[in-house]
Amino acid sequence: MLALGFLAACAFGIAAGAVAAAAVLTAGTRRAVTGGRNSWAKGAAGERRTARILAPLTRRGRYAVLHDRLIRRSSAANLDHIVFGPMGAVYIDSKNWGSVRSRVWVGAGGQLLFGTPNARRPKGCRGSGFARGRAVATARWEADQIQRALGCPVQTVVAVHGARVSGGLIRLDGVTIVQASRLRSLLRAMPLAPGWSREKVHETARVADRRFPPAASGVNAADWTGRRSSGGGH
Template sequence: MNAEEHRARNSRAGASAADMARSLGAVDRRRRLAIGGGIIAAVLVLAWVLSESLQAGIGIALVAVAVVILVRPGGRRSDAAKWRKGAVGERSTARVLRPLERRGYVVLHDRGLGRETDVANIDHLVIGPTGVVVVDSKNWHRNTMIRHRRGELLVGRTRGAKVVAGTALERRRVSTVLTMELGEQLGGPVQAHAVLAVHGARLPYWRRPEIEGIPLLRARGARRWITSLPTVYDAAAVEQLAAVAARRFPPYAPPERPLPDGFRA
């Protein structure tokens, strides 16, 4: 891989999340302008009618302008901020994974699942001597609590199974596609692993959280975890897997319309 290809591949990290943040931010700005303009016009007319003075109406309307400008943005702005934060996390994880490329691994960032109907993406797909690994970046608030309760892992107030649902789907999809394409040549099914690379939140030191076989690791520890897996492929097999993965999981293109509130990032 030449230097230009290397830069292009790594520049993909967090690209779709950043695009979504910009899209939601633009929607929010238009919405705020429309609402603000309506409020100002209504206040101006009402003040004019009640005070029977155009000057008083303009003065009150100017106060309304200041209020609209100073009021914190609503939910759409929060959604945009969430996606921006996700993009930052993906770029940070990409930096953590980059040294793997000097050890015979191929790292693909921000890839689609290969189906037009999909609205999910693979944050990072690592292919190397220790196999195929889906790496899902999570940039959570530093106060997010990760704990066990009644035999179940909770992330904040969210059940662990829900947290990893998308990652588990991606793992199955990657395994299925690569097995269909290369299973016979490689002598058996292609088993895909998955890991959550967590930024921000404090993970328990005494016990590594794991949900449905997917560990939650501090992002900086994801690289070591990947290289600690058993070696299963030689350089030729890695090259085959990487070529098929790059073709079957192309760079992700987000849906044209904003995703519903609460969709994972």
């Protein structure tokens, strides 16, 4: 964008070039802000869809779920969903990736990839798909923050909306990447964790509720029997 302003200065003189550069920068900033808002809205939509998928788990009080929590009050980083149940504690990171024509798979080098088969790959795309290894690493780091705060093991899951996950489920670097529609089945099929009674599930959820304050996103902040599930700004 600055290069366009420089060319305008050469063509029309310094004053006109400065005006042109400002216009280009303003347009670019506007696009960046709009793109950021669209990305946030898309991510929030994925989180709401995951929350709806998880909701039936809490009806009999055997599971407890927290949604959209701040890692710390001084940070904007958030935790999408924390689930407590017979399998212990599970952190779920929601991803709203592309359309149903897109795919998520593991490449030859063990890298998680996302893309559309047989489509032309734009600049920055590795091999036959966009690398998504950072998403896996971030989800694992977020789960570690929960584990350190609560003092119990936390499993890590990435729930994918939109794009189709190869085979419906991928296990990579200690993280399970799953088609969001299969999320409840995955949680129910996890091995039982010793000691995770109904009482421990709800007590741990209460501790986590105090430790990780709700963020304001429109996603219900909590969902379990005997606790709040308000949608007015959480």
